[in-house]
Amino acid sequence: MNVRVFFLLLWLPIAAQAQGFAGLGATGDGFAVPERGVPLTFPADHGPHPDYRIEWWYLTATLTGPDGTPYGLQWTLFRSALAPEAGAGWDAPQLWMGHAAVTTPDRHFVTERLARGGVGQAGVTASPFVAWIDDWQMAGDTFDEMRLTATGPDFAYDMALLANGPLVLQGDAGYSVKSAAGQASYYYSQPFFDISGTLVLPEGEVPVTGQAWLDREWSSQPLASDQTGWDWFSLVFDDGARLMGFALRGDDTFTAATWIAPDGQATAYPDGAFQAEPLSQSTVAGRQIPTRWQVRLPDKGIDVTVEALNEAAWMDVSVPYWEGPVMVSGSHSGRGYLEMTGYE
Amino acid sequence: MTRVILSALTSHWWRNPVQLFTLLAGLALATALWSGVQAINAEARASYDAAAATLGEAQFDQLVASDGGLIAQDTYIALRRAGWLVSPVVEGRLQGVRVVGLDPLTAPGGLGPVSLSEGADIGAFLFGAGQLFGRAEVLEALGDTGADLIVANDIAPGTIITDIGLAQRLLGQDGAVNRLLVAPVQPLIQRPLSEVAPDLSRRAAEGGSDVGRLTDSFHLNLTAFGLLSFAVGIFIVNGAIGLAFEERRSMVRTLRALGVPLGRLMALIVAELLAFALLAGVIGVGIGYLIAAALLPDVAATLRGLYGADVGGTLSLRPVWWLSGLAIAVGGTGLAAGAALYRLWRMPLLASAQPRAWAMAAGQGRLWQAALSALLLVIAGGLTLWGEGLAAGFGLLAALLIGAALALPVVLDLVLGLGERLSRPGLVQWFWADTRQQLPGLSLALMALLLAMAANVGVSTMVSSFRLTFTGFLDQRLASELYVSAADDAQAEALVAYVTPRVRAVLPLISVELTVAGLPAELYAARDDATYRDNWQFLEAVPDPWDLLARGEGVLVNEQLFRRAGLSLGDAVSVATDTALPIIGVYGDYGNPVGQVILTETLFRTLYPDIGPLRFGLRLPPEDVADLRSTLRDDFGLAEGAMINQAAIKAFSLEVFDRTFTVTTALNVLTLAVAAFAILMSLLTLAALRVPQLAPVWALGLTRKALGRFEVARAILLAVLTTLMALPLGLALAWVLLAVVNVEAFGWRLPMFLFPGDYARLTLFALGAALLAALWPARKLARTPPAALLKVFSNER
Structure with missing residues (x-):
């Protein structure tokens, strides 16, 4: 059996009625559903929420080498539950998937790990904070100061994270609406990590520094049934402000955005305020993927071109998607990360 | 013109139907025996491959406990957390069925039930009542376990595949695994194995299953027979073709004299032979299939008995096999006809036909x-x-x-x-x-x-x-009159206490699997008893081997291990992580595919304190066996199936x-x-x-x-x-x-x-x-x- 096909099915338990990322739109029987107005509490909410169907700890970073070469890295831990309980041993219905990647201007390194919950191979504890799968770790005494490691067959990294700004609650105090029909998730971010450390690449070790952005999100039913994928932007402008914006593609495109001032002050924007328009496509992994975008948030005077550092940042994993560092120019300049899913 | 030449050519066969029959029958027989043997071999190999693919021994390196025992699940987790991409395998027997538990999330590519995607709910495999994959007859043999049964014919015979958690539960092996498969590609950075899990040793992928290697000789035997029959069949065909060509020389001469180009004539003769070859090939493959189907159950029984290899008892039709049968028929015809065709080609146009020339020109x-x-x-x-x-x-x-x-x-x-x-x-x-x-x-x-x-x-x-030697060997080795087995350590203890006053001697049978001189072997414990001294014969031994063995100053090894590892008397053999003892004797051990080492019981128990005996040989006068059996059954409550007497084992062997x-x-x-x-x-x-x-x-x-x-x-x-x-x-x-x-x-x-x-x-x-x-x-x-x-x-x- 092909493990990847296997896992694709597993990751999308209701594969019969939906395909690919659209499977996230299935109804979550027995699972808890996010509710507006429930305050997030820390550090407890840094930890896992086993009664929600899916959850992730999603860190991306834009980095610069000693010679000015731009790099990007990704460290992601996904949790997917077969049933709304933590469980123990091999019977625990919690499954974990880790993705790690490093992107250089001309290469893209990716690797994946899969694990069962309940036996100690993967998991997350809130305090002290440890998120791990196999030998990969994001861990620290507090959430503000952590060490991040991952290794694949042809790359590795070992980084230090230091938060120099507050947590940012997305949407309505962490309640993030994902469709006009009201599908939602809990969503907060730490977009203010300074990151530094070493990339181990085939050509040798590279010391790097940069900015990292951590997204935390959990839900049981994040997409509407007609939504087939998303385009997700996390941009860090040179002036210290940040923009998170996404467009969910469906019968009608649904967008949302959060403007984050340099001091962490967040402004959420409803559907339609944020616009992302593909400018040009690239052929990546045999499909057409927009790797150049025009992104606008007129309320803040944002009108920028977002362009992939490396068009080939294809995540060739169980559920493949595009994820890579981007360069921002236009009304504002900066760097960021772009994630695109559901391109067949 | 082609039609005229063809009808001239074929007229020969209509006038000589016996020759035609000889040609076709010889070719069909040759093809039949050859392809029958090939079909049997192919079926057996497919079974081994299924088994090897199921268990991953062939493709992947493995980590096994150096002492041959189980591996703690914690060790597995420690290895994963140290950067080792390993996947656990749980394995054991239940109701005679081999139960294999895998973790599909970490298993290296291609391993596990192949048809899982067919309408399978993956969650159901990992979670809840669980699923068992296997052939219908195997699922039936296992009985009700509460799990869903999924019929999958691509799984090795006699084997059930399930999730590792369920396998641990079924086999009563919580928190322990049997071995770890090492993924071929490992991360850039990982801690050394000796630091993380010093008790494990790495065993290289075998590039072919154990069973495949062991049974190679058997299949080679069959192939040799198939080839022999093929050669004999080709002799027949060669005779028939040679004769037919000689008889047709005059016709060929006439045709050529009438202006038929040699090339056209040769091409038509080749086409004619090709048609015969294909016809005979189809008949031969058909007969071969019947032969194979008739013999396969015996082959399967043989392989199970001799090597413990499970082979399905039914034949599946493989297109490759059809093609190879036809190819061998055509090839054989070419082989048989080559010389005759050559002579026909070189025959001078005006040479007189010499019908007996082919038989006479022998000098x-x-x-x-x-x-x-x-x-x-x-x-x-x-x-x-x-x-x-x-x-x-x-x-x-x-x-x-x-x-x-x-x-x-x-x-x-x-x-x-x-x-x-x-x-x-x-x-x-x-x-x-x-x-x-x-x-x-x-x-x-x-x-x-x-x-x-x-x-x-x-x-x-x-x-x-072989049979004479084997019978003598059985008398020597199966000296105990009755063999009994206990379900667990507690019952074993009670059993020993119960039978000791009733019999002349109780001989425990304890063993552990280990690797000796790089080969898989079993280490057995022997109690110092007259039974062994009286009955066992050595092929080679130092003086007084039994005394040395009893003092723990040496070990006995079987001939297989001795020869395969190229050992000689006095060579040290490792019996535990840091204990090695010299070889003091070599004994014949016919019918056993793996190596064996015998150690004195006292030393065995010191080295492996956790392994208790569950099987025992009992020495008592043969006439008392029936009585003891009934007492054990009625008084002690031992199941009938847990006792077997010497005569039954011999008969079975x-x-x-x-x-x-x-x-x-x-x-x-x-x-x-x-x-x-x-x-x-x-x-x-x-x-x-x-x-x-x-x-x-x-x-x-x-x-x-x-x-x-x-x-x-x-x-x-x-x-x-x-x-x-x-x-x-x-x-x-x-x-x-x-x-x-x-x-x-x-x-x-x-x-x-x-x-x-x-x-x-x-x-x-x-x-x-x-x-x-x-x-x-x-x-x-x-x-x-x-x-x-x-x-x-x-x-x-």
């Missing part, structure tokens, strides 16, 4: 044949002296058999020439001379007979010698043994039958051609009846001479099988015994076959109308 060819034969026999001698490995053993067999077969016509010619010279002029001398003159036409059939008989003698000697060679015997008989057929066909075709030679003898006053009797006598004379040569060849073959092939294939050398009764029976059978084969042509000859004989004179060419 120079004979010289070449003798030289080739001598060369092959020299190669065989060289391989006997210096050859190493199984391939060399089979090479030796092939060189010996082919060399001897090629020598046969030369030897027969010499013997017949001698007979001719020694006899008085007249009828007797004519008989010798005429027999000698017929030799070239019959030699292929006689070679076939020689090969078939020699194979028969050789294989039956090997099997019978011998049954396994006999089934092992059922297939060999069946193939043997088939080969001999093909050889008899070859003689019949050669004689039949020759009979028709010989009329011009017999006519003068008849004209001199010999009756047709007498001519017929001479024909029969000639066939018997040739069969007797061939048999005389086949017997020593067969014995040489037996020696090679016992002393060379067996040692390489199984790791044991068997003493050779002779069975004159068997050989006499075989000789009678061969003579009978020759007689039967000669009767029809002789009868035909005796009834040749005088007019036909007269025509020879009136019809001078």
Whole structure:
């Protein structure tokens, strides 16, 4: 059996009625559903929420080498539950998937790990904070100061994270609406990590520094049934402000955005305020993927071109998607990360 | 024009239906035996591959506990967290079914139930009641476990695949795994194994399953038989084609004289042969399928009994096999027809047709044949002296058999020439001379007979010698009168306490699997008891081995391990992580595929305190066995199935043994039958051609009846001479099988015994076959109308 096909099915338990990322739109029987107005509490909410169907700890970073070469890295831990309980041993219905990647201007390194919950191979504890799968770790005494490691067959990294700004609650105090029909998730971010450390690449070790952005999100039913994928932007402008914006593609495109001032002050924007328009496509992994975008948030005077550092940042994993560092120019300049899913 | 040529060509076959039948039947038989054997081999290999793929031994390195025991699940997690991409496997037996538990999330690519995606709910495999994948009969054998049963025919026979969690629960093995598969690609950074899990050792991927390696010799045996039958069949075809071509020479000459281009003619003849080959191939593959289907259950039983390899008992049709059957038929035809085609091509346009030329033009060819034969026999001698490995053993067999077969016509010619010279002029001398003159036409059939008989003698000697040795070995090894097994340690303790006052001795049977000299082996504990001293015989040993063993100063090893690892007496063998002891004796251990080491019980228990005995051999007077059985059952409450007496084990072992060679015997008989057929066909075709030679003898006053009797006598004379040569060849073959092939294939050398009764029976059978084969042509000859004989004179060419 092909493990990847296997896992694709597993990751999308209701594969019969939906395909690919659209499977996230299935109804979550027995699972808890996010509710507006429930305050997030820390550090407890840094930890896992086993009664929600899916959850992730999603860190991306834009980095610069000693010679000015731009790099990007990704460290992601996904949790997917077969049933709304933590469980123990091999019977625990919690499954974990880790993705790690490093992107250089001309290469893209990716690797994946899969694990069962309940036996100690993967998991997350809130305090002290440890998120791990196999030998990969994001861990620290507090959430503000952590060490991040991952290794694949042809790359590795070992980084230090230091938060120099507050947590940012997305949407309505962490309640993030994902469709006009009201599908939602809990969503907060730490977009203010300074990151530094070493990339181990085939050509040798590279010391790097940069900015990292951590997204935390959990839900049981994040997409509407007609939504087939998303385009997700996390941009860090040179002036210290940040923009998170996404467009969910469906019968009608649904967008949302959060403007984050340099001091962490967040402004959420409803559907339609944020616009992302593909400018040009690239052929990546045999499909057409927009790797150049025009992104606008007129309320803040944002009108920028977002362009992939490396068009080939294809995540060739169980559920493949595009994820890579981007360069921002236009009304504002900066760097960021772009994630695109559901391109067949 | 093509149609005219074709109809001219085919007219020959309509006038000679026996020749057509010979050609098709010979080809079909050759294809049938060959493809039948191939089908059996393919089926068995598919089963091994399924097993190996299921368990991943073939593709992936493994980590196993150095002491052969279980691996703590915590060790697995520690390895994962140290950067080791390993995947756990749980394995055990339940109701005789092999239960394998895998973790699909970490298992390296391609491992696990293949059809899981077919409507399977993945969550159901990992979570909840769970799922068991296996063949229908295996799922049934396992009974109700509460899990969902999924029929999957691509899973190895006798095996169930399930999730690791469920497997641990079913096998009562929570928190422990049997081995770890190492993914081929590992991360850039990982902590050394010696630091994370010092108790584990890494075993390299085998590149083929254990079972596959062990059973190679068995399949090679079958293949050798298939090839032999094929060779015999091709002899028949060669004879038929050669004859047909010679008879058609005049027609070919006529056609060419009429202006048919040689190229076109050759192409049409090739097309004609190709059509025959395909027709015979289809028939042959069909018959081969029937043969394979009939023999497969026995082969499956053999492989299970001898090697513990599970092979499905039903044959599946594989397209590859059909194609290879047809290819071998076409190839065989090409082989058989090549020389005839060449001669036809080189035939001068105006040369007169010489129907007997092919049979007579033997002189120079004979010289070449003798030289080739001598060369092959020299190669065989060289391989006997210096050859190493199984391939060399089979090479030796092939060189010996082919060399001897090629020598046969030369030897027969010499013997017949001698007979001719020694006899008085007249009828007797004519008989010798005429027999000698017929030799070239019959030699292929006689070679076939020689090969078939020699194979028969050789294989039956090997099997019978093996059986004698094996029976003696069973008496030696199965000394205890009753064998009992306990369900767990507590019951074992109670059982020992219960039987000790009732029997003369209780011999615990404890073992652990370990790796010795890089080979998988079993370590057994032996209690110091007269049973062993009295019954066991050593192939090699130091003085007083039992005393040394009892003092824990040495170990005994079986012959397989001794030979495979190239050990000698006194060499140290590792029996635990840091204990090694010298070898003090080597014992025969027939029928056991793996190596074995025997250690004294006291030392075994010190080294492996956690392993308690669950099986025991009980020594008591044979007449008391029945009583003890019923007491154990009624008083102690031991299940009937947990007791087996010596006689039953012996009977079972011998049954396994006999089934092992059922297939060999069946193939043997088939080969001999093909050889008899070859003689019949050669004689039949020759009979028709010989009329011009017999006519003068008849004209001199010999009756047709007498001519017929001479024909029969000639066939018997040739069969007797061939048999005389086949017997020593067969014995040489037996020696090679016992002393060379067996040692390489199984790791044991068997003493050779002779069975004159068997050989006499075989000789009678061969003579009978020759007689039967000669009767029809002789009868035909005796009834040749005088007019036909007269025509020879009136019809001078």
